[in-house]
Amino acid sequence: xxxxxxxxxxxxxxxxxxxxxxxxxxxxxxxxxxxxxxxxxxxxxxxxxxxxxxxxxxxxxxxxxxxxxxxxxxxxxxxxxxxxxxxxxxxxxxxxxxxxxxxxxxxxxxxxxxxxxxxxxxxxxxxxxxxxxxxxxxxxxxxxxxxxxxxxxxxxxxxxxxxxxxxxxxxxxxxxxxxxxxxxxxxxxxxxx
Amino acid sequence: xxxxxxxxxxxxxxxxxxxxxxxxxxxxxxxxxxxxxxxxxxxxxxxxxxxxxxxxxxxxxxxxxxxxxxxxxxxxxxxxxxxxxxxxxxxxxxxxxxxxxxxxxxxxxxxxxxxxxxxxxxxxxxxxxxxxxxxxxxxxxxxxxxxxxxxxxxxxxxxxxxxxxxxxxxxxxxxxxxxxxxxxxxxxxxxxx
Numbered sequence: 001x002x003x004x005x006x007x008x009x010x011x012x013x014x015x016x017x018x019x020x021x022x023x024x025x026x027x028x029x030x031x032x033x034x035x036x037x038x039x040x041x042x043x044x045x046x047x048x049x050x051x052x053x054x055x056x057x058x059x060x061x062x063x064x065x066x067x068x069x070x071x072x073x074x075x076x077x078x079x080x081x082x083x084x085x086x087x088x089x090x091x092x093x094x095x096x097x098x099x100x101x102x103x104x105x106x107x108x109x110x111x112x113x114x115x116x117x118x119x120x121x122x123x124x125x126x127x128x129x130x131x132x133x134x135x136x137x138x139x140x141x142x143x144x145x146x147x148x149x150x151x152x153x154x155x156x157x158x159x160x161x162x163x164x165x166x167x168x169x170x171x172x173x174x175x176x177x178x179x180x181x182x183x184x185x186x187x188x189x190x191x192x193x
Numbered sequence: 194x195x196x197x198x199x200x201x202x203x204x205x206x207x208x209x210x211x212x213x214x215x216x217x218x219x220x221x222x223x224x225x226x227x228x229x230x231x232x233x234x235x236x237x238x239x240x241x242x243x244x245x246x247x248x249x250x251x252x253x254x255x256x257x258x259x260x261x262x263x264x265x266x267x268x269x270x271x272x273x274x275x276x277x278x279x280x281x282x283x284x285x286x287x288x289x290x291x292x293x294x295x296x297x298x299x300x301x302x303x304x305x306x307x308x309x310x311x312x313x314x315x316x317x318x319x320x321x322x323x324x325x326x327x328x329x330x331x332x333x334x335x336x337x338x339x340x341x342x343x344x345x346x347x348x349x350x351x352x353x354x355x356x357x358x359x360x361x362x363x364x365x366x367x368x369x370x371x372x373x374x375x376x377x378x379x380x381x382x383x384x385x386x
Binding site for chain 1: 194212214215217283291296307310314320321322323324325326327328330331334335338339
């Protein structure tokens with residue numbers, strides 16, 4: 001059965017993809033893009049290194065624009081990122097009978113709670129799967145045994161998180177993205193061990 | 194890494210065992226027994242049919258006795274079964290660095306909520322894994338593609354749920370177990386497809 005996995009090239013979305021493949025699902029990785037910057041390229045490369053099919057899902061610029069306005073208004077990224085994530089999951093659910101993402105038991109944002117999952121599955125008549133079975137320690141154990149990783153300072157060309165296009169749009173609007181998204185390190189999957 | 198999977202021979206506990214095996218964990222299946230009846234035998238047979246190591250974990254009769262008193266008092270099984278399940282998980286956590294069960298996103302009882310999971314992992318310094326990643330439809334899809342199943346009216350010799358020993362103890366005490374546990378059908382795993 002076909003599964004669309006929301007994919008960033010990071011360890012969590014790579015792990016859910018591998019779990020579902022090993023369980024016999026026909027996995028396709030999907031990375032969204034809002035037309036601001038080709039930020040899907042790192043994810044595309046990670047997908048290739050793992051041997052998965054990869055699709056770029058073009059989404060309406062207005063969703064990114066609204067999320068960016070929320071983030072500038074809040075001076076804090078969580079609500080805007082959650083807004084994008086829900087729109088993205090809804091969009092992937094139009095194309096696949098099963099939709100998955102790499103959100104974990106310990107994650108706060110972005111994350112669908114149980115009621116949101118039930119609503120999504122009912123509205124779209126799909127199945128939704130994530131990493132809620134696992135805590136961060138178990139995920140760390142699995143990731144380090146399965147994947148080859150890079151660990152670098154995050155920049156616009158080494159990750160495919162929503163953050164890349166959001167930052168560029170914030171900088172176009174008021175140029176303060178580095179206050180809202182502080183510098184951090186980025187782990188990306190580059191193959192199997 | 195070694196994982197102790199709480200095992201009944203049913204489809205959910207068999208599924209989490211197979212998932213963890215495919216992810217590279219060293220899986221051991223554990224079925225508890227309180228010394229009232231050898232109800233672990235169906236689980237032992239299912240484990241064998243799937244090629245897993247299986248252990249019977251002898252537990253204190255007083256836990257079953259207390260649970261049975263709760264169930265008779267409530268005239269309803271849920272609280273008593275939840276009481277047993279938490280004691281059992283705690284017990285398995287003494288023997289394994291990772292503990293897993295087959296509880297699912299949609300399950301109500303027995304089930305550890307997020308706070309109980311966090312408390313368990315901290316108190317025992319272990320990792321806990323369940324089937325929370327999946328809804329019932331996804332589990333149905335996976336189970337039917339992976340396992341050969343039997344589907345029979347439940348009786349004391351075709352399942353290894355807590356219910357078997359609880360019923361026998363209730364019947365010793367006041368003989369009304371069939372009012373509290375109505376007749377139902379039982380699915381048991383008997384091999385791979």
